[in-house]
Amino acid sequence: MSDETKKPKEQYTAEPQWRYNAALAQDIELKWQKEWDDTGAFYAANVKGNLVNGKGDHAGTQKPYFAIDMFPFPSGKGLHVGHPLGYIATDMMSRYHRMKGENVLHAIAFDAFGLPAEQYAVQTGQHPRITTEENIANMRRQLHRMGLSFDSRRSFATTDMNYVQWTQWIFSQIYNSWYDPTFTRPDGGQGSARPISTLIDQFTNGTRSIPGHAGAQWSDLTTREQEDVLNDFRLAYISKAPVNWAPGLGTVLANEEVTADGRSERGNFPVFKRQLRQWSMRITAYGHRLIEDLETVDWPDKVKAMQRNWIGESHGAAIHFDVDRVADGLDIYTTRPDTIFGTTFMVISPEHPLCEKAPAEWPVGVPEQWTGGYDSPLEAVRAYRQADEAKSAADHVSDGQTKSGVFTGLYAINPVTGQQLPIFTADYVLMDYGFGAIMAVPGGDQRDYDFATTFGLPIVYTVLPQGVIVDDLDGSQPMVTKVGTVINSATESTAHGQQPLSLNGQSVADATSTVITWLEEEQIGNGVTSYRLRDWLFSRQRYWGEPFPIVYDEDEVPHLLPADMLPVRLPDVPDYTPKTFDPDDASSNPEAPLSRNTEWTTVQLDLGDGLKTYHRETNTMPNWAGSCWYYLRYLDPQDDTYCVDPSEEAYWMGPDHNATAGKSGGIDLYIGGVEHAVLHLLYARFWHKVLFDLGYVSSSEPFHKLFNQGYVQAYAYTDSRGQYVPAAEVIETVEGSYHQFEWNGEMVNREFGKMGKSLKNIVTPDDMYEEYGADTFRLYEMSMGPLAESRPWNTKDVTGSLRFLQRLWRNCINEQTGLSTVTDEAPDLKTLKLLNKTIAEVTDEMEGMRPNTAIAKLIVLNNHLTSLPAVPRAAVEPLILMVAPIAPHIAEELWNRLGHDESLAHADWPVADPQYLGADLVTAVIQVKGKVRAKLEVPSDITEEDLRDRALHSEGIEKWIGTLPPRKVIVKAPKIVSIVPSE
């Protein structure tokens, strides 16, 4: 009995079989993903070789479009909904360009070496190769479920041996190159990487003298001596300069990996400056080109500015100062040589070699505070240097006006004035910028001023500051009184036989060039360009990275392994965990895990002069190495002859490959987070330029168009104790403008920021697939707001995206039968006009990568179709095609159910018919004193006179303009009439 009463109710309430809900979406999505895989729908065709498109063809005359994301790191945690934002955008653009008939290369690889993978492996007790592979498998599954149109044949991980081999090969090319700043490149530019053999030729035939061995023959030098000379030229070289040592991480780090407060970006450990022997890349040789060529790429201004700031090119002068009793004297760098008359003391870095020349006795009459309380300059300087070494990078930054330092007991001579200047050592002068020494001008520089006031040193002003009257400073001669004019800067002195110099009355810019010319004539100094950018520290004391293709002989001379010995495989080691230390233990020393396998480190090789014993380099490369060139490997992933075949690189990335790419060439679209603005993007540009100089690639820049997607942010909730509560369970109530949040009957506070496990606010793509389906998820991500902006995730808003797809589905499909309901009758004029307007506008939005506004317009069209008694095929088919890049599965299914046998992946993007674009009637607005007072329906081709006339006589307008003739009437036909009434 009860069964009978229930049964009809159930039948009644059950959802129709063909309602577009999460379950149906899943069926559709899995079906089409399989179809795409089976038919190779997204296979991109190469020029030659075995990579052809799904139809079996090589690239023909089709325009190429190469669009990729910054590839992911295969994390053990998997993805949350914030991660795929960029991937969906790139996929949308790839699908759009495919429908425009272009040959689209869209692929993904995995950045699988590096610290986090290693740490994850340590936690799980498994070999990093195993955990890395598991993580990649999980990530592939999550990404595949999203329906991203990758060419699956072009996917790889940076840890694949076949890839490592070519990473090592590129290192070899860099190692075997030097930078010749005078060489004219084939593209007409000055300066180029060249094979090191061309440098050896110059040494051998005497066209270049051998540094440190003047007059010697190259062949007379020992192998050791030759290598030492070459090391100073190689683009990958062994550096003995101060490096960043993080004991808590157990490895050294690049400058780019150290935060502003002197801690490691990963792990937040203190970083110490240490003199350690490490591999370095001479990226500074490319400083100018890395700035200059930013002009040739289509990047956000913000990222360009960040790279310019990071490289920090500045123009100034190198000036030589004689030093009492020290033959070599002292060279300094300044950007303000015009202020040399205001120099009242000198400062050298504690690491500066001149510190070692500190005398054993204080000069007579030295103020107490200059001595630091020590009995001699020698002791004072030694103590100051020791204290300096123990400081972490963070402790070096002085707080405000207090500056530390000590007098060296030495005096320099101002080459312009002949004045004696005390030389101090202080840690505010850095050894690795300029010459590690400055001329201090307390009248012009805040830091010098702070130091001068601390140590009671004189202050001289040489540039007229605001509000100072000229006669007070220099009444002796008549002068212009302009702020920024150089004053107090003249010498009659000819003590060294120099020409007198006066800068008085000149502008700073003029004075600067005057003094540089003078310095060059007198051979005291010269104009130089300096960079903030340091060479790139390239070795790490880690297990999970690429081994260097380098061995050392018994004299510690490095030898490069030839290409046929690559790849150098990572050996097994008894323990691959990094050796870490007390984070504050500055005296600790790095230990490379690879050195633990002594069977591997010692090796017998024949490198051309018989079998000899060598030991291997035990450092590994930083994980930036793999990300420096992976985009090239997509083009030609299986090549055994080249890292990328030149003809493939020319087709996909060359300067002529695509009208959008401009003269630099490069990838058509590269989407990723702004956090890589000065790390990956700078390093990759550098490697690419070396490969360009050496003739391996034809594009001078790797990434022609760069786009930074915003971050997906999320709300998190804390209870009264400050503990995070599960965000999904929080109930929000709104009263007026007042919002309340409740969890388990308790009021909780809302905060806004990242999505993270500890914040209990993670939403995963898997959650979305289950509740809404991949298409709804993709659509929501694209409709949240402008792609470049960060936006908060709001799961409840996702329903709006689902409703749009449901309505689209219902417009085409009978929910009971699953059959098409569209009519083949022609659409009415209103529909045609809206359709063509939508096509024109959505095309425009897609070109500008504004999916949020594109979607709004698609919804408007769809809502209009909903209001029609029957949905015309001619209107809904273009709509389906336009939805396809964003929600591809439902689009394919509808396309199929409407009777198309072919996938729409390569269908033609709709084109607007111009005859429906112009409007016959438009609304003209009548403004009086800038306020809208009336509206008129007028023909769109109305003349200005006509419109003016009709506006002035329109109903009710005299109420606003009065009876007097208006003072002024502006007409912009057919939209605006602006009336200024007489008073």
Add this chain to the structure above:
RNA sequence: GCCUCUGUGGCGAAAUUGGUAUACGCAGUGGACUUAAAAUCCACCGCUUCGGCUUGCGGGUUCGAGUCCCGCCGGAGGCACCA
């Protein structure tokens, strides 16, 4: 401190060269359908003392300013002893 960017309804956000501010979505309100609810469909939805007032605040340019200029205030990001 220096360099970028940003500020519009209850919320996410639109507004192409200065030309009808608030498209589209969420939330909300009312109605139709239903025994009822959900779903769906239709309508409304900045504030207002009904004069008007509204794009963080104060000025300016203009017939007309969210948009351009000057000065503040708030928010985000980057760099930071770089001579």
